């Protein structure tokens with residue numbers, strides 16, 4: 001019994017200590033004209049879906065859950081958000097070159113069709129972010145149409 005108590009105390013102390021390690025979750029920024037949301041490339045329905053399923057990791061408008069304030073879950077979230085944004089940030093859409101935009105649209109199509117995105121761990125908690133086959137084809141059609149528009 002004594003050992004269990006010691007282990008418990010050590011765990012609690014460790015838990016308290018790790019709360020002081022900064023998680024490095026990026027700050028949100030107000031949406032400006034660089035965002036894909038402000039462009040004519042996206043319709044209401046597609047934008048809504050992107051906001052629901054992708055914006056938490058791929059934009060500067062992340063909606064953080066309560067456990068984002070608690071280590072170690074905050075570290076996991078921080079990793080997802082920082083990495084996600086480094087690949088694709090819808091809030092900085094206009095900073096991408098034409099070629100990058102086309103490449104990203106292609107990647108979005110691949111990720112959505114293969115079911116890689118949104119991340120599985122995210123979907124466990126964010127059920128409304130799930131994509132059924134109808135939503136997948138909506139997004140996939142949008143990527144092709146948008147590439148065509150950009151190439152025009």
Ligand code: HEC
Nearest residue numbers: 053054056057080083084087088107108111117118119122
């Ligand atoms: C929980 C966070 C999270 C969500 C939600 C999310 N992503 Fe990602 N995304 C990531 C991370 C992390 C990476 C980089 C690592 C990887 O590819 O698995 C990534 C990578 C990507 C890439 C780049 C792949 C490449 O080949 O470079 C694309 C495109 C992408 N995501 C699209 C989407 C789309 C579209 C959605 C919504 C339908 C979405 N993601 C939702 C976290 C997320």
